[in-house]
Structures are given as C-alpha cells and as structure tokens.
Amino acid sequence: MRAAVHRAVVELVQEVGADNVTIPAVARRAGVNPSSVYRRWGTPPALLADVADQRQDEEAPELLGDLREDLERAAVWTLTDLSRPGGVAFFRAEVAPDVDERRAGLRACLERVSARFQAPLAAAAERGEPVPALERVLDRVVAPLYFRVVFSVPGTDEQYARDLVAELCAPGRDAAPGDRGHR
CATH class of the missing domain: 1.10.10.60 (Homeodomain-like)
Structure with a gap:
C-alpha cells in the first residue's frame, strides 16, 4: 500500500x-x-x-578522478534533483517544522545532500589532493543552488552549478582560512 x-x-x-x-x-x-x-x-x-x-536518489554519478569534474557532476545532480517536477515541494515538505518537530527531516536532507559531495571529496583526499572542507562546499555550492531553485531565480541552470564549483576550486580559493583540507 x-x-x-x-x-x-x-x-x-x-x-x-x-x-x-x-x-x-x-x-x-x-x-x-x-x-x-x-x-x-x-x-x-x-x-x-x-x-x-x-525518495531515493538516482544512482550517484561515477567518479571520474578529477575533483572539479566530480564536484560539478554532484552539483548538476543536486540541481536536477531539486528542479524536477515536485522537487521543491518535496524539499519543503521534508523540512517543514509543522510536520517534523524534531527536525529529523532537515537533518536527513542535509545528510543526503552532503553524501553527494562527500564521495568526491573523500576520493580526492585519498589521491592526496588538497580538498575544501565539506562545510565550504555546502556554503559555496549547495546553498546557492537551493536558494535559487526554491526562489525561482532565473539563470539557475547546469552552467550556473558548474560556475559555482569553478569558483570554489579556483586557485587560491580551494581552502578557507583555517581549513586543513577534507573534514
């Protein structure tokens, strides 16, 4: 049923x-x-x-072995998931305080989205590459995507998602002050 x-x-x-x-x-x-x-x-x-x-995420994009490409794929995957018909409605329902008083839905949503980016970060760290902290990825890539889709900001497309990752990965910008790589 x-x-x-x-x-x-x-x-x-x-x-x-x-x-x-x-x-x-x-x-x-x-x-x-x-x-x-x-x-x-x-x-x-x-x-x-x-x-x-x-709702289960579609299968994660295969990791290609390049941090920027892998993060771009995760960003586009996130954008596609949120932008699909009903995506914003399901997101809002999942995190609505009147349904979820303990905020378990909000935590589960954050964990699910974080896992999308955790895999490329972990793989890059294993290769010995410097990686931004997951929190920085969430702040610089995920938060803007969610904000723009939820508020229907024009121009929120795959290129925008890729541009967010490019900015995050730009030389000299891959770690915030105090970041010691992957967390």
Whole structure:
C-alpha cells in the first residue's frame, strides 16, 4: 500500500502541484481506502514529507578522478534533483517544522545532500589532493543552488552549478582560512 500511495503522490504533485494534493485524490489514484491513508499519514503535508523522506536518489554519478569534474557532476545532480517536477515541494515538505518537530527531516536532507559531495571529496583526499572542507562546499555550492531553485531565480541552470564549483576550486580559493583540507 505504501508504495502505491507514494507513487500516487509523486504523480499528483507532478500533475496538479503539491498544494492541490488531497488525501482522497491520493487514495483514488493508489486504489486504497481514504481512511487508510488518513490513519497512516493524517494530513497531506505529513504524506508529502514521508514521500520526500523515502525518495531515493538516482544512482550517484561515477567518479571520474578529477575533483572539479566530480564536484560539478554532484552539483548538476543536486540541481536536477531539486528542479524536477515536485522537487521543491518535496524539499519543503521534508523540512517543514509543522510536520517534523524534531527536525529529523532537515537533518536527513542535509545528510543526503552532503553524501553527494562527500564521495568526491573523500576520493580526492585519498589521491592526496588538497580538498575544501565539506562545510565550504555546502556554503559555496549547495546553498546557492537551493536558494535559487526554491526562489525561482532565473539563470539557475547546469552552467550556473558548474560556475559555482569553478569558483570554489579556483586557485587560491580551494581552502578557507583555517581549513586543513577534507573534514
């Protein structure tokens, strides 16, 4: 039942938008009784948050062995994930305080996104390359991507994501004062 309901939610978000998803519409689409959906999730925001929490990232891009290229691929992957139909709605639902009082969704979202960038950083560190701290990558690449997509800032495209990484990796800019490489 859970898989059918989740599939129905994703389809409806793509078709009518997250604000127009209702429990009865989800139940109809999933072929289940609305009372079952109400009993398990209670509200549309809680249902959206559960779907967001359970959505699996597509397979990570293969590491190419070049830090800048690998970070660019992770940045484009992040942008694509957030920009897909319903991406912002699922992000908002996952981190909404009225659904997630303990902020577990916010932490899970941060961990998932961080893992995308952790792999290229760890691989580069293993090769002995100097790498920026993960926190710096989150501040300089991930935060601007999320901000621009959430607020629909024009020009937020793959080239913009690559440019953020290029700026991060520019000579003399790959480590912030006090950074000692990979953390």
